[in-house]
Amino acid sequence: MTAQTVKKLPDLGPTKKLKLPKETERKLPNGLTVLAIRRPAVPLVEVRLRVPFGRANLARAALLSQTLFSGTAEKSTVEIAAELQSVGGGLSAGVDPDRLMISGNGLVSGLDRLLEVLAEVLTGAAFPADEVSTERSRLIDRIQVAQSQPSHLARVALLKRMYGKHPYAVQTPEADQVRAVRPAQIRALHGERLHPAGATLVLVGDINPERAIDAAEKALGTWNGGGKQADLPPVPELVPGPLTLVDRPSAVQSSLRMALPAVRRTHEDHAVLQLANLLFGGYFSSRWVENIREDKGYTYGPSSGIEHSEAGSALIVAAEVATEVTGPALLETFYELGRLASLPPKDEELEQARQYALGTLQLGMSTQSGLASLASTYAGSGLRLDYLAEHAARLAKATRDDVAAAAARYLAPSQAVTVLLGDASKVEQPLRALTAVERA
Amino acid sequence: MARRSRIPATKYPVERRTLDNGLRVVLAPDRSAPVIGVAVVYDVGIRSEPEGRTGFAHLFEHLMFQGSENLEKLAHFRHVQGSGGTFNGSTHLDYTDYFETLPSNALERALFLEADRMRGPRLTEENLRNQVDVVKEEIRVNVLNRPYGGFPWLKLPPVMFDTFPNAHDGYGSFDDLESATVSDAAEFFDRYYACGNAVLSVSGDLDIDGAMELIERHFGDVPARPAPQRPSFAEPDLTAERRESYTDPLAPLPAVAAGWRIPDPVNDFAGYLPYVVLAEVLTDGDASRLVERLVLRDRTVTSVGGYIGFLGEPYEVRDPTAFLLQAHLPPGGDSDKVMRTIDEELDRLATDGLADGELARTQARMATHLLRDTDAVLGRALRMAVLEQQRGEPALLNELPRLVGEVTEAQIREAAAALRPQRRASIEVVPGAGA
Numbered sequence: 001m002t003a004q005t006v007k008k009l010p011d012l013g014p015t016k017k018l019k020l021p022k023e024t025e026r027k028l029p030n031g032l033t034v035l036a037i038r039r040p041a042v043p044l045v046e047v048r049l050r051v052p053f054g055r056a057n058l059a060r061a062a063l064l065s066q067t068l069f070s071g072t073a074e075k076s077t078v079e080i081a082a083e084l085q086s087v088g089g090g091l092s093a094g095v096d097p098d099r100l101m102i103s104g105n106g107l108v109s110g111l112d113r114l115l116e117v118l119a120e121v122l123t124g125a126a127f128p129a130d131e132v133s134t135e136r137s138r139l140i141d142r143i144q145v146a147q148s149q150p151s152h153l154a155r156v157a158l159l160k161r162m163y164g165k166h167p168y169a170v171q172t173p174e175a176d177q178v179r180a181v182r183p184a185q186i187r188a189l190h191g192e193r194l195h196p197a198g199a200t201l202v203l204v205g206d207i208n209p210e211r212a213i214d215a216a217e218k219a220l221g222t223w224n225g226g227g228k229q230a231d232l233p234p235v236p237e238l239v240p241g242p243l244t245l246v247d248r249p250s251a252v253q254s255s256l257r258m259a260l261p262a263v264r265r266t267h268e269d270h271a272v273l274q275l276a277n278l279l280f281g282g283y284f285s286s287r288w289v290e291n292i293r294e295d296k297g298y299t300y301g302p303s304s305g306i307e308h309s310e311a312g313s314a315l316i317v318a319a320e321v322a323t324e325v326t327g328p329a330l331l332e333t334f335y336e337l338g339r340l341a342s343l344p345p346k347d348e349e350l351e352q353a354r355q356y357a358l359g360t361l362q363l364g365m366s367t368q369s370g371l372a373s374l375a376s377t378y379a380g381s382g383l384r385l386d387y388l389a390e391h392a393a394r395l396a397k398a399t400r401d402d403v404a405a406a407a408a409r410y411l412a413p414s415q416a417v418t419v420l421l422g423d424a425s426k427v428e429q430p431l432r433a434l435t436a437v438e439r440a
Numbered sequence: 441m442a443r444r445s446r447i448p449a450t451k452y453p454v455e456r457r458t459l460d461n462g463l464r465v466v467l468a469p470d471r472s473a474p475v476i477g478v479a480v481v482y483d484v485g486i487r488s489e490p491e492g493r494t495g496f497a498h499l500f501e502h503l504m505f506q507g508s509e510n511l512e513k514l515a516h517f518r519h520v521q522g523s524g525g526t527f528n529g530s531t532h533l534d535y536t537d538y539f540e541t542l543p544s545n546a547l548e549r550a551l552f553l554e555a556d557r558m559r560g561p562r563l564t565e566e567n568l569r570n571q572v573d574v575v576k577e578e579i580r581v582n583v584l585n586r587p588y589g590g591f592p593w594l595k596l597p598p599v600m601f602d603t604f605p606n607a608h609d610g611y612g613s614f615d616d617l618e619s620a621t622v623s624d625a626a627e628f629f630d631r632y633y634a635c636g637n638a639v640l641s642v643s644g645d646l647d648i649d650g651a652m653e654l655i656e657r658h659f660g661d662v663p664a665r666p667a668p669q670r671p672s673f674a675e676p677d678l679t680a681e682r683r684e685s686y687t688d689p690l691a692p693l694p695a696v697a698a699g700w701r702i703p704d705p706v707n708d709f710a711g712y713l714p715y716v717v718l719a720e721v722l723t724d725g726d727a728s729r730l731v732e733r734l735v736l737r738d739r740t741v742t743s744v745g746g747y748i749g750f751l752g753e754p755y756e757v758r759d760p761t762a763f764l765l766q767a768h769l770p771p772g773g774d775s776d777k778v779m780r781t782i783d784e785e786l787d788r789l790a791t792d793g794l795a796d797g798e799l800a801r802t803q804a805r806m807a808t809h810l811l812r813d814t815d816a817v818l819g820r821a822l823r824m825a826v827l828e829q830q831r832g833e834p835a836l837l838n839e840l841p842r843l844v845g846e847v848t849e850a851q852i853r854e855a856a857a858a859l860r861p862q863r864r865a866s867i868e869v870v871p872g873a874g875a
Contacts, residue, residue: 007510010552012523013545016474041472042811043448069726077736081726086797088804090725107448107808134739141742141770144692148587148873253577253585284527285518294514297573300581320581322573352522359524359543366473367815 018361018392020385021371024209026217030225032196034216035375035384036209039368044088045111045205045212046372049102049118050380052198053095054310055230059173060189063132063181065093065100066139070131072124077131080117087113097168098232098310099380100194105369108206115219122223125190132183140175150248150320154255154421157246157440158316161417162259166235168311195227196220200379204372235312237261238417242436243330247424254326254422256333258317261410262306265313265381271357271394272406277304277315278353279403280340280411285352288317288336298322298329308381315410323423327430330420334434337413344404357395361388447807447845450814454824454835455648459656461664462636463558466824466834467651468643470817476644477817478550479539480558481825484632485532486610487673492619495575495612498531499620500628502571504538505529507562516553523549532751533610534758535826541818544645548654551642555658558635563625572617579611587690591869592697592766593750599684600699600865605673606760634665641825641834644817675760677701678863685868692873693742696775698782698866699762700859702748706758706830714851715763716754717844719746720802721794721852722765722785727801729785734767740778741767755840756826763859775868783861790857794849807841 024036053061069091070077084090087110093102106114146152156172163169201220203212238261263269274282281288281304292298302319317337321329364370365385375385420431424439431437455467489496507513520527525542538557540550583589594609601607640659642651678701703711722730723746734741744767748754767778814820814837824834 007552007556009510009519010548012549013547015545016543019474039472041470042450042815044808044811044815078727078732082797082801085725085727085801085805088808090805090808105808105812107804109446109448110804131736134736137739137770138735138742141693141768144771145587145768148690148692150585251585253580283521285514285521290514293574294570297570298577300574300578320577320585322577322580352518355524356521359546360526362473362524362543363475363526363541366475366817369812369815 018358018389020388021365023375023385024213026213028196028217028221030196030221030223031198032220032223033200033379034213035200035202035379036207036212037204037371037375038207038209039204039371040206041368043108043206044105044368045108045114045203045207046105046368047091047103047114047118048202048372048376050200050376051100051194052098052229053100053193054098054232055167056095056189056193058170059177059181060185061095061100062173063136063139063178064186064189065095066135067127067132067186068093068121068125070135071126071128072120073126075120080121084114084117089114091118097171111203111207111212112215112219115215119219119223122194122220127183127186127190129183132186136178136181139178143172143175143178146172150251150253150255150421153246153248154257154419157244157421158257158259158417158419161244161419162238162314164236166311167232168235168309192228196223196225197227198229200376202372202376202379204375205368232311238314238415240415240417242438243418243420243431244440245424245428245431245437246419246421246440248421249423249425251421251423252323253320254323254420254427256317256319256321256330257419258333259417260315260317260415262313262315265308265383269406269409271391272398272402273410274306274357275350275353275395275398275403276340276407276411277306278356279345279349279407280304280336281317283353283356287340288333291336292319292321292329292332296325296328296332298325310380323426326420326422326427327433330431330434334413337411337416340407341412342408344400347400350400350403354395354398358392361392447803447841448811449841450811450838452643452820452838454838456828456834457652459659461660461662462666463659463662464639464828465652465655466639466641466828467646467648468820468824469646469648470643471645474544474645475541475817476544476547476550476642476646477539477541477821478554479537479641479818479821479825480554481535481537481639481641481822481829482633483535483637483667483670483829485534485536487533487605488632491604492616493624494608494616495610496616496620496624496628497536498611499571499575499617500625501529501531501536502575503563503567503625504557504561506567506571508557509559510556511553513562513567516557519549519553525550531610532753532756533749535756535829537822537825539818539822547642547646547651548658551654551658554640555662558633558638558659558662561629563622563629565622568620568622568625572620575612575617576614583611587688587692587873588695588869591688591695592764592867595686596697596699596764596865596867597750599682599867600678600762601675601760603673603675606675631668634667635659635662636665637667639825639829641821641828643821643824673760678865681862682865683868685870687870687872689872691869691871693771693871694769694773694775695767695869696769696778696866697764697766698779698864699764700863701760702763704759705754705761713843714847714855716748717802717806717847718852718855719748719763720806721798722746724802724805729789730765730782733785734778734781738781739770740773740781741769743768755823756830758830779866786856786859790853793853799849799852803845803847806844810841810844
C-alpha cells in the first residue's frame with residue numbers, strides 16, 4: 001500500500017467493574033418465586049414467567065401454549081388481546097422439554113393490568129372447542145412447514161442420536177399427535193401442571209421492585225398452589241459412533257450437526273469450557289469460523305454453543321455447508337476440534353476469548369429484555385444473577401492449562417455424535433473417506 | 441373504557457456535529473449502563489448497484505470486513521470481540537450499516553476501526569473470491585435451501601416495479617456475484633464510501649466533549665470526498681392490478697403477498713405515517729382486524745402480517761416503498777378468496793371507521809415496540825444514524841411514539857381507502873413440495 005503513517009490500535013480504557021443489578025425476591029405462599037429488577041432506561045416492563053413442564057405430553061403441551069390466551073369464561077381471545085394492547089402490552093406462551101414460558105412486555109403504567117390478565121388465563125383459561133380447533137389446524141400447518149426446513153430436520157435427527165430413550169430425544173410433536181388432541185386433555189394438563197410451585201416470575205423495567213412484587217402478589221397470590229411435578233431423569237452419556245447421514249435429495253447445502261459433552265452452569269468446569277468453546281467455534285474470531293468461512297468459504301454462519309437443559313448440558317456444533325465441500329468441511333471440523341483437544345492454546349487467543357466472555361456479559365445486561373431473559377434463565381438453573389460475579393471471576397483466572405484440559409475432556413472429536421442432512425447421492429462417498437457412515 | 445393510555449416518550453439528548461471533511465456525527469449520551477453502540481451508515485444500498493452487478497452492495501459490505509489501511513484480514517473481528525464487543529453490518533435498499541456494541545472502555549478502539557476502513561478497505565482478489573463463496577452460502581441458507589426463501593422481499597419487487605434499481609434481486613445472481621472484480625469494488629468505494637456520504641453515530645456511556653475529541657482524532661484526517669448525487673428512483677404508481685405466481689419446490693403450503701405504493705416516507709412523513717399505523721391496526725395480534733377475520737373467524741389463513749417496506753423498516757426507507765401484507769395459507773388454501781376478504785376488510789375500515797379504543801390500543805402497543813427498539817444502545821445508534829442521513833433529524837427518535845399516537849381515525853380511514861385492488865401488486869407461492 002502507499003506510504004501512509006502506520007496507525008496504532010488504541011488501548012482499551014480502564015475496565016469497568018462488573019456491576020450486577022439488584023434482584024429483589026419474594027416467595028409467595030402458593031410457591032411462586034417473584035424476582036424484580038429496577039432498570040428505568042425506558043418506561044416499560046418485561047415479564048417472564050417460567051413454569052416447570054418436564055415430561056408433559058408434547059402435542060398437548062404445544063397446543064396448550066397456543067391456546068392459553070384463547071379465552072376464559074368471561075373473555076374471548078380478541079378481548080384478552082385488546083385488553084393487553086390497551087396498556088401497550090403483549091404476552092405469549094411457548095414450551096420446551098423443561099418448561100412453559102410466558103413472556104411479554106408493556107408500558108410500565110400498565111403493569112397491574114398485565115398481571116391481572118396473566119392471572120386470569122393462568123387460573124381460568126377455558127380452551128374453548130372452536131379456538132382449540134383453529135389453533136390445532138394452525139399448529140399442524142406449522143409442523144408441516146417445519147418439516148420442510150433443513151434446520152428442523154437436522155435437529156430432530158441429532159436429538160434422536162443424542163438422547164436415545166430419554167424424553168429429550170423427541171422435542172416436537174407429529175401432526176397426527178396434534179390432530180388427536182381434545183380440549184378436555186388440554187384442560188386436564190392445565191389442571192395438573194400449570195401451577196406456581198417451582199415457578200418463577202421475573203419483572204424488569206422502570207419499576208419499584210417492592211411495589212411490583214406487591215402487584216404480582218395481589219394478582220397471582222391466589223393462583224392454585226397444587227398440582228404435580230415431574231422430574232426428568234439425567235440425560236444419558238453421548239454414545240459416539242458412525243456419522244448418521246439423513247438423505248435430503250437435491251439439497252444444495254448439507255446441514256452438519258455435532259454434539260459433544262458439556263457441564264451444567266453450576267459445575268466448576270463451566271467457565272473454562274465456555275472459553276474452550278469460544279476458542280473452537282463459539283464466536284466469529286474462533287479457529288473454526290476463521291478456517292471454514294474466512295479462509296475456505298465453505299459456509300456462512302457456522303456456530304458452536306453450549307445448550308443447558310434441566311437434565312443436562314451439551315455442546316452443539318452447527319454449520320450449513322455447500323454440498324460439494326461437505327467432506328472437506330467435516331475434515332476441517334474434526335481437525336479444529338482435534339487440534340484444540342490435543343495442543344494448548346496460545347496466550348493471546350485465550351485473552352481475546354476471555355475479554356469477549358466478560359464483555360458480552362455486560363452487554364447482555366444492558367437492556368431490560370436482556371436482563372429479564374438472563375434472570376429467568378438463571379432462575380431456571382436455580383441461580384441468581386449474583387452468580388455472574390463468581391462466573392466472571394472464574395473466567396478471569398482460567399489459565400491456558402485449564403482450557404487445554406477442558407478441551408481435551410470435552411471437545412475431543414472422538415466423543416462426538418455427528419449427524420449430517422444432505423443430498424446423500426453426492427455426499428456419502430466423501431464422508432465415508434473420513435469416517436464410518438450409517439444411513440438414518 | 442379508558443380513552444387512551446398516555447403515550448410516554450424518551451428524552452435522549454442528541455448532539456449533531458459535522459467534521460471539516462464533511463462527516464456527520466450524531467451522539468446520544470446515556471450513562472445508565474457501561475456500554476456503547478457505534479454505527480457508521482453509508483448512503484448507498486441495493487438500489488444503487490449497477491446493472492449486471494446484482495448483489496454487489498451486499499458483497500461490498502462483506503469486503504469492508506476484510507482488512508483496511510492499518511488492519512490485516514481478520515483483525516477487525518478480533519479487535520472488536522477481543523474488546524468484549526459484538527459487530528455486524530447489513531445492506532438495505534437505501535443504506536449500508538456497520539456497527540459494534542462494546543463495553544464503553546473500548547470506545548476509542550471502535551472509532552479507530554471504523555475510521556480505518558472509511559479511509560479504505562484492503563481489496564484483494566483472494567478476499568473477493570473468498571467472500572463471493574461466503575455470500576453464495578448465505579444465499580443458499582436464506583433463499584435456496586429452505587422453503588419460502590426470499591418471500592416476499594425478493595419475489596414481490598419485480599412484480600411491483602419496472603426499473604432495475606427497484607425491481608432487481610438485492611441478494612444477487614450467482615453469475616453476477618462471480619463476475620464481480622476488484623476494480624468494481626474499488627470504483628464502488630470511490631463513488632459511494634465518501635465520508636461526505638456517511639454518518640457516524642455513537643450512543644451510550646460517553647460524554648460529548650470526550651467523544652468528540654476522539655472522533656476528531658480518528659476521523660479528522662479521513663480525506664474529504666463529497667457525497668455523490670443521489671438519483672431519483674421514482675416510478676409511477678400502478679394503474680392496473682398485477683398478479684404473478686411461482687412454484688417453490690420446497691414449500692409445502694401456499695402463501696401470498698400483496699403490496700401497494702404509499703406516500704414518500706421522507707418528504708411526506710405526515711401523509712406516510714398513517715400507513716405505518718394502519719399496518720398494525722390490521723395485523724398486530726389477535727385483536728387486529730385481519731387476524732380476527734382471516735385467522736380466527738374464517739380460518740382461510742394460518743398467519744397474516746402487515747408492514748412497511750420490503751425489509752420491514754418504516755423509518756429507514758425512502759421513496760418508492762410499499763405497504764405490504766403477507767399471508768400463509770392452509771393446505772388447498774384459496775389466495776383469491778383471501779385477497780377478496782382483505783379488500784372487504786379495507787372497505788369496511790374505510791367506510792365504517794374504527795371501534796371505540798381500537799386505534800388508541802394499537803398506538804399504545806406501537807409505543808412499546810418503539811421504546812423497546814431504542815432501549816438497546818445499538819438500536820438507538822442505528823436508528824439515529826439513518827434518521828440523520830435520510831432526514832437530518834436524528835432526534836425524531838424521541839418523537840416517534842408521540843407522532844404515532846397523534847395519527848387520527850380519519851387518517852387511518854383515508855389510508856385504508858387508498859389500498860385499492862387496481863393499485864395492488866401481488867405474488868403467490870404455489871407449493872411444490874409433496875403435500
